[in-house]
Amino acid sequence: MVTPPLIELRGVRKRYGGSGGQPEVEVLHGIDLAVHAGEFVAIVGASGSGKSTLMNLLGGLDRPSSGSYFFEGRDVAALDADALAALRRQTFGFVFQGYHLIGSETAGENVELPALYAGLPAEERARRAQALLDQLGLDGKAQLRPHQLSGGQQQRVAIARALMNGGRVLLADEPTGALDSASGAEVMALLHALADRGHTIVLITHDREVAAQARRVVEIRDGCIVADRMNGAPVAGTSPVAAPALPPQDDAQARRATFFSELGEAARTASRGMGRNRLRTGLTLLGIVIGVASVIVMLAIGEGARQRVVEQMGTLGTTIMYLGGRAPDTGGPPGLITEEDLAALAELPEIAYVMPVIGDPIPVRQGRVERQVYVFAAQHFMPDVHQWKVALGRYHTEAEDRALTPLVVLGHRAQQHFFPGVADPRGRQLLIGDSPFEVIGTMAERGAESGAQSYDDMVFIPYSAGRARVYRVQTQPDYTVIAAASPEQVGPAEQAIRRVLLARHGREDFAISNAAARLQAEAETRRSMTMMLGLIATVSLVVGGIGVMNVMLMTVRERLREIGIRMAVGARRRDVQRQFLTEAMLLTLAGGVAGVGVGLAVGIGLIAAGAAVVFSVSAMLLAFGCAAATGLVFGFMPARTAARLDPVVALAGE
Structure with missing residues (x-):
């Protein structure tokens, strides 16, 4: 009985351009390819041959322009963005030439990322990430940032991340290209060991010596497969690192990511981002602080004047x-x-x-x-x-x-x-x-x-x-x-x-x-003045909100690669949108808290000076709510922009 292929491409073509006056370029020309479970396949070709485009299609990062892509008999080309994210999250693990680790996260946090979007509890994520790092020879490195690791160590972190949700299929794009020969040999030894344990490995490389170590070699040239042959016994790795004994995969990758877990991750990432750009964050917060404090103080002054009139009206009567x-x-x-x-x-x-x-x-x-x-x-x-x-x-x-x-x-x-x-x-x-x-x-x-x-x-x-x-x-x-x-x-x-x-x-x-008429006229005048003062103060919040939107748009541009990494490991569009919307909300909420404090301090100073100031809890909640709404409204467009990025384009960003 012939086992059906795990991955099957039928007449797949990929074209770019063709809109906006740009010429259309076809990169892949009718690719037919079948990969069975447990195979170790190397796709080899020169730069520009289309092998990276092919890997992106296989991993669900991109879609074919025409043709069919079946995974376990399911037509992948027909899946929407969230279904593709689920496929990447549950099935694929990516290992890139440039490692593609998030620089602000520790090694352990980078490894945990796929499980975060799979909904694995925090304690289990941390335990499993630590076990993978230990088995890949990175014990004691979990708290280090990527820049504190060597190239070989960073690539091992990337492999651990690829295995976090089980890594049934590992897609390795030039995994040894940025490494010295010793580190490259170690990475290849790890891939062999993983293949021995039943993982399906698809290795993308331009190096024929590296490709020769795979059990099957598919050669691609000018967007066409020109050769497909089986190798003999794999070349033995020279790495002294023992093959990792992977922990068994549970059903975590089949679960939806939990809201509060992802919200906590978004808040943590946002706070780190704010800390990295303190001056920019401070200037952005200043607009929110001034707006919230102005609303509180202006409404408190207006309320003080209004209550004086109300006291008179209560005594004399409104009629x-x-x-x-x-x-x-x-x-x-x-x-x-x-x-x-x-x-x-x-x-x-x-x-x-x-x-x-x-x-x-x-x-x-x-x-x-x-x-x-x-x-x-x-x-x-x-x-x-x-x-x-x-x-x-x-x-x-x-x-x-x-x-x-x-x-x-x-x-x-x-x-x-x-x-x-x-x-x-x-x-x-x-x-x-x-x-x-x-x-x-x-x-x-x-x-x-x-x-x-x-x-x-x-x-x-x-x-x-x-x-x-x-x-x-x-x-x-x-x-x-x-x-x-x-x-x-x-x-x-x-x-x-x-x-x-x-x-x-x-x-x-x-x-x-x-x-009554005099009091009503005075009360109406006071009410109008309070409303006008409140509206003037609200303008400050709007200006602060525009500053938040500007900063978040800059943040999206600066973190394109991070967005691509998150999408590659299984983040859905709404996950990415929530990430950046949470960052905008955290920024404005921090400004709101500071603004309430500043507003109270200014109001107390005015009371000490003899001014009629009456603080209102509802006014404070209104100002704070306006700050939150500002983050929601002005953070939505940048967050939506981030969520709609093409994963391939984002991964290529700097």
């Missing part, structure tokens, strides 16, 4: 206006606001509440305690007008107001003044002026209006009971609180009030204090 009589500008007695006037105003659709108020400091006594207290007489909806809650008990009702019922609600501190240590003063009596009033509740703590007495020191009684029992000589309210139906109706409500009173009085003998 409240104050109405009172005054002498007209043309002369004459002050105007009087009558109950009929207030009833007419209450009918306006723009107005929600019309609340006359009488209030003066008068003596209030409870037992032996007597204090001069501001007694606030108003209608039953006072808590709704001022958006003020009753903390204990209740407020009086409309019916109780009409019935002149002597009830009183205490301000927060008034309760403490008159009933110290009493948790619930309801049912107790207060003598207000010369009239007794029953306590029915306590208001929540509120504070004072700007420049006014604290509401918490006051006591609150029904308007009608106040006029009848306390303020007997009062003929009209001290002032009237008018609440618009909504914040948007404040302006129209003021105009409507003016229109009604002018019609009723015939002259402007009244004054309207529109505190």
Whole structure:
């Protein structure tokens, strides 16, 4: 029974050019080749004969322009980029003339690379890499960088890397070309030993003496196979190195690479890259730091100003206006606001509440305690007008107001003044002026209006009971609180009030204090200023992001060969994209952390100088999130560029 070939090429052609006005060049002319499992084949030919192109096709680094390539009966030419990466990861191991080791990685990390993309756990990767290095005579060399190793040692590291995922098929492109004769002999001895252990070896060389050591020699000339012959017994290697006893391959190469393992590898590589280019990294980070710090400081200043306005608005109300009589500008007695006037105003659709108020400091006594207290007489909806809650008990009702019922609600501190240590003063009596009033509740703590007495020191009684029992000589309210139906109706409500009173009085003998409109205008101005400051600060982040994109594009160009190496050992496009996107994210996140620190330091300095600065956790998270988004947005294009590189072109890059 004839065993089907492991690798089979049928009429494979490879052409370059033919687009963009470039002439088309055919490098391979209808190659037919079959390689069986366990063979040691040398493909020999002069420079430019097409042997390296053939190796790239065999290893899934390149695709044929036409023809068919079957691996174990599967049409490789029909595979997409990720499927080709899986084939390289699971099956092929590459040994290059220039070693193609990643200079920033240690020998051990270079060997581990294929297993990383196969999803092997970190501990198992390290153990297996160390075992391979030991068996190839590189014990104690795992932590050395490639530049600290000799050429022969670097090539052994490359062989160990090729074997990391099992290396069923080893593709060796001029593996002895850059070595002295002794090191070259050692490498050939290793290849013989691997062939003896069942690995399929495809050796690419221009050296006929090296090719003669293979068990089968395929000669290629001008893109065509001109000879294919079997050799006798292989030439014995002269290397004193014993053939390595390879650890058995498990199913790691069949597993998908784990996200966190690759993310950790990307972060580690990124941090090393940042360390190698400290000046460039620092300058790039500076833009992100300035942007994040600016956003935090500008928003903190804006928030401080906004909170001041909000405090005022919370006290005065966002819909409240104050109405009172005054002498007209043309002369004459002050105007009087009558109950009929207030009833007419209450009918306006723009107005929600019309609340006359009488209030003066008068003596209030409870037992032996007597204090001069501001007694606030108003209608039953006072808590709704001022958006003020009753903390204990209740407020009086409309019916109780009409019935002149002597009830009183205490301000927060008034309760403490008159009933110290009493948790619930309801049912107790207060003598207000010369009239007794029953306590029915306590208001929540509120504070004072700007420049006014604290509401918490006051006591609150029904308007009608106040006029009848306390303020007997009062003929009209001290002032009237008018609440618009909504914040948007404040302006129209003021105009409507003016229109009604002018019609009723015939002259402007009244004054309207529109505190809500002034506060809303100021708050809106502050909000707009904060937004503008935030947008200006965000520009710094955008500029910093453009710097990140520029640096990452430079990084991709500088690391073309590394990208090609990662693809050769089985990295998928998304692995390469994640690698460079993680580097961009790490750069901006480092800048974000530093920017938050700088922003806090600047803000603390401003607070010490007396500025109104209010730090917001949400603003900090926003700034930090913007920094992360900057890395994601501006790092995507360089990462995508790296991921879409042709592996052959990348390997040839400097």
